[in-house]
Amino acid sequence: MVNYDEILSIPPYSMDKDQKHTFLTGVLKELSAHHYENCEGYRRIIDGLSYDIAATESYYDLPCLPVRLFKEYELRSIAEDSVVKTMTSSGTTGQQVSKIFLDREASANQTKTLTKIVSSYLGSTRLPMIILDTSAIVKNRAMFSARGAGILGFQMFGRDKIYALNENMELDVEGLTAFLEKHKGEDIFLFGFTFMIWQHFYEELKKSGYRPDLSRGILIHGGGWKKLVDKKVSPAEFKAALRDVCGIQRVYDYYGMVEQTGTIYMECECGHLHASIFSDVITRRASDFSVCEKGEKGLIEVVSVLPKSYPGHALLTEDEGIVLGEDDCPCGRKGKYFSILGRIKNAEVRGCSDTYATKFK
Amino acid sequence: MTNLELYNNAFKEAFGVEEADLAGLEYQGIANWDSVGHMNLVSLLEDAFDIMMDTDDIIDFSSYEKGKEILAKYEKTI
Numbered sequence: 001m002v003n004y005d006e007i008l009s010i011p012p013y014s015m016d017k018d019q020k021h022t023f024l025t026g027v028l029k030e031l032s033a034h035h036y037e038n039c040e041g042y043r044r045i046i047d048g049l050s051y052d053i054a055a056t057e058s059y060y061d062l063p064c065l066p067v068r069l070f071k072e073y074e075l076r077s078i079a080e081d082s083v084v085k086t087m088t089s090s091g092t093t094g095q096q097v098s099k100i101f102l103d104r105e106a107s108a109n110q111t112k113t114l115t116k117i118v119s120s121y122l123g124s125t126r127l128p129m130i131i132l133d134t135s136a137i138v139k140n141r142a143m144f145s146a147r148g149a150g151i152l153g154f155q156m157f158g159r160d161k162i163y164a165l166n167e168n169m170e171l172d173v174e175g176l177t178a179f180l181e182k183h184k185g186e187d188i189f190l191f192g193f194t195f196m197i198w199q200h201f202y203e204e205l206k207k208s209g210y211r212p213d214l215s216r217g218i219l220i221h222g223g224g225w226k227k228l229v230d231k232k233v234s235p236a237e238f239k240a241a242l243r244d245v246c247g248i249q250r251v252y253d254y255y256g257m258v259e260q261t262g263t264i265y266m267e268c269e270c271g272h273l274h275a276s277i278f279s280d281v282i283t284r285r286a287s288d289f290s291v292c293e294k295g296e297k298g299l300i301e302v303v304s305v306l307p308k309s310y311p312g313h314a315l316l317t318e319d320e321g322i323v324l325g326e327d328d329c330p331c332g333r334k335g336k337y338f339s340i341l342g343r344i345k346n347a348e349v350r351g352c353s354d355t356y357a358t359k360f361k
Numbered sequence: 362m363t364n365l366e367l368y369n370n371a372f373k374e375a376f377g378v379e380e381a382d383l384a385g386l387e388y389q390g391i392a393n394w395d396s397v398g399h400m401n402l403v404s405l406l407e408d409a410f411d412i413m414m415d416t417d418d419i420i421d422f423s424s425y426e427k428g429k430e431i432l433a434k435y436e437k438t439i
Contacts, residue, residue: 084389085395104388104389107389107396108388108389108423111396115416115417115420124415124416124417125415126414126415126416152396152397152400153396155400156400156416156419156420157416159407159413
């Protein structure tokens with residue numbers, strides 16, 4: 001069976017295309033067989049497609065489930081009583097949410113994987129941390145929204161944490177001033193969701209005239225661009241606007257989803273999202289689901305070695321993107337690099353910051 | 362206070378458990394030792410011993426007993 005300790009000892013951006021293909025095919029094939037054995041819903045899909053898991057030669061050929069399926073069905077490959085955590089996508093009110101069931105092993109491996117990936121950007125020393133969100137978000141401990149899980153997962157990289165927003169989503173100027181005074185001259189780690197940062201941090205700073213010095217800050221943000229696209233804010237403008245109000249230079253986006261928590265895709269110094277060896281993206285043509293060429297826009301399939309407690313190891317998302325290249329990004333990291341163009345038309349609003357944003361319409 | 366007392370107090374405060382519950386206690390073994398409780402425990406220990414743990418050590422900190430080994434790396438003998 002899949003040996004996660006061994007997998008997690010491999011540096012996250014160390015394999016070239018062929019090595020990674022062999023590695024992922026092996027792991028994902030094993031996971032498929034595991035889910036076939038242990039999840040009735042998955043077995044019925046595979047049987048319905050008459051797919052032969054044992055004959056798989058490439059992970060590109062494995063059937064991928066539409067992410068929507070996790071909203072309509074409770075899919076799990078573990079006994080109900082070994083579920084320690086249920087994660088939900090951040091649906092707006094009235095929307096159905098995905099439910100992802102984790103046992104202890106799955107939950108621990110998500111955290112470990114996230115750490116491997118993010119440490120390659122932040123190092124293993126923990127930095128003073130500002131969470132650009134409200135403390136109200138992690139109140140219910142048993143039922144994690146994607147936003148709460150993101151905040152908790154990233155707390156591992158911080159110390160002496162503060163939330164920049166109070167329970168009413170207002171900027172805590174006093175708290176921030178004291179915090180920055182205390183950590184003068186140190187690098188500061190900031191984390192938040194894209195739209196939340198724009199609406200409650202950037203807009204508030206612009207309005208208030210308060211200009212905290214975050215020139216030593218490193219911001220990691222994620223959760224979807226759709227709402228900022230609606231506001232005609234591009235990633236470049238987002239970075240420039242933040243630099244204007246607080247002097248921050250190092251700003252990295254990431255792409256990820258609750259159905260594959262842990263294996264996120266971090267933006268590098270060159271502005272590209274990167275796949276680690278623990279996961280991959282495949283762009284597909286909507287007409288026949290064949291694989292796109294490099295540079296061609298397509299629907300995004302994501303595969304991840306982590307989902308073992310639920311059959312989410314190969315998923316078709318509702319996002320469109322472009323694979324820009326593989327193994328040759330100037331930042332030096334191996335693996336595919338890509339960009340996300342947004343959600344396909346008529347797809348639901350989802351994404352941690354996007355669902356929140358529907359309140360502001 | 363001895364190091365053992367400091368160590369035990371952090372667990373008792375973080376998870377609301379009694380001295381007798383500590384031996385054999387594991388991450389995710391009780392409702393309060395979840396990921397939120399875990400980070401609370403880490404910051405209580407860091408304050409009590411005036412140390413800063415590496416990210417990898419926070420993740421490896423999987424039980425009451427394992428934690429003692431990890432603190433030994435920071436020259437804190439429990």
